[in-house]
Amino acid sequence: MNIQLEVGSMEHMSDKKRAIFKSTMELVRENGFHGTPMSMVAKHAGVAAGTIYHYFESKEHLLRELFNYAQQQAVAVVERESSATIPFKECFFKLWTGLYTFYRDNQDMLRFFEQFVNSPYHTTMPPLAEDKFYTLLFAFFERGIREGELKEVSPKILATLTHSSIISMAKMTASGRLHFDRKELQQIQQLLWDGIALGR
Amino acid sequence: MNIQLEVGSMEHMSDKKRAIFKSTMELVRENGFHGTPMSMVAKHAGVAAGTIYHYFESKEHLLRELFNYAQQQAVAVVERESSATIPFKECFFKLWTGLYTFYRDNQDMLRFFEQFVNSPYHTTMPPLAEDKFYTLLFAFFERGIREGELKEVSPKILATLTHSSIISMAKMTASGRLHFDRKELQQIQQLLWDGIALGR
DNA sequence: TACCTCCAATTGAATGTTCATTCGGTTTAC
DNA sequence: GTAAACCGAATGAACATTCAATTGGAGGTA
Structure with a gap:
């Protein structure tokens, strides 16, 4: 429940976080906003589902931050x-x-x-x-x-x-x-x- | 399983079908594409969930036809x-x-x-x-x-x-x-x- | 008019699936 | 040693879709 804080500039963003962003964008492009379950993002980004929730409070927050x-x-x-x-x-x-x-x-x-x-x-x-x-x-x-x-x-x-x-x-x-x-x-x-x- | 055929011109569209279209547009506007379950469309349009499937094969078809x-x-x-x-x-x-x-x-x-x-x-x-x-x-x-x-x-x-x-x-x-x-x-x-x- | 037939239209509870989210446990980094 | 990062199976809710049952109304018949 200890969500990684958003840093202002993106240079020092964790690799995982960047991977999650990238995967989300690619998958949303292909499958849409819906049609992109968190489990799919996780697999595509090479992280566990739970990891996403280490960085983002919820799917909605992930999308907003992205x-x-x-x-x-x-x-x-x-x-x-x-x-x-x-x-x-x-x-x-x-x-x-x-x-x-x-x-x-x-x-x-x-x-x-x-x-x-x-x-x-x-x-x-x-x-x-x-x-x-x-x-x-x-x-x-x-x-x-x-x-x-x-x-x-x-x-x-x-x-x-x-x-x-x-x-x-x-x-x-x-x-x-x-x-x-x-x-x-x-x-x-x-x-x-x-x-x-x-x-x- | 006897889906109502699409008629070319829209004048002779069943009232229910029109209501379903209208409700879908309104709800999608408010809640988005996701966030608009069929049950919600049904209630808003004043029909039963099953009725939608009399006119449309699936949610995807409904959206496409709309x-x-x-x-x-x-x-x-x-x-x-x-x-x-x-x-x-x-x-x-x-x-x-x-x-x-x-x-x-x-x-x-x-x-x-x-x-x-x-x-x-x-x-x-x-x-x-x-x-x-x-x-x-x-x-x-x-x-x-x-x-x-x-x-x-x-x-x-x-x-x-x-x-x-x-x-x-x-x-x-x-x-x-x-x-x-x-x-x-x-x-x-x-x-x-x-x-x-x-x-x- | 009254009664019947038949099928399309309609219902909504039940079904099975998909998915966001959780959490107890493990690994990593310092 | 310990705190953060990470894992992924388990949970429960939400949802699309189905279907057995009911209604309505257009024709037919007498």
């Missing part, structure tokens, strides 16, 4: 790509590409993310203000408006539109329904930019 | 709003508004939809070609390109971008995180249009 973990990685991408020292337009393209690549290359995470966000676990939603990911995104688009690069539209709208375009493209790619080459990806970004940018 | 049912309604909206007799640009705005309104006013359905689409039920995905909803959308954007109104970008990309913007806005509204007034909705549509339209 979501936080995943979200932190997405936040890290935004922080990495949205440096204030380069021109906004360039930064917008960098951010779009960075997030798209991140989701495309972490399809387990993307799938888990989408399932979680649309599930009732996430329904008792944290107020937007506390959502670091969106807070960062808002700030980024606020900068664009402030610098006169973007239309005067609510940054929330700009952030949501941009992010949904990234997610939907990554999902398309992930599902194998469509594949985009470099040229098409640039087209998509350009198209979005044309929509949100202030005409010169 | 998804088809929901999708048909979305298809109906697209068909209604995308008449070829009015100018493309106007039609684009009509379609955006129509779908947005539909999702906003059918939040149970929207939530169910999103959960289903991201679940493994839907993973054995129908090839895109058989997806009537997207087929219609593609055709719509193909028309826009043919008529010289849109940039020469794959209609699949245009369709996906547009639809994801609609969904994400409807979800925002549904979750109560953001509310859009008429002016903002027009801004959003205009912004998208600016992105995809061929500059005069």
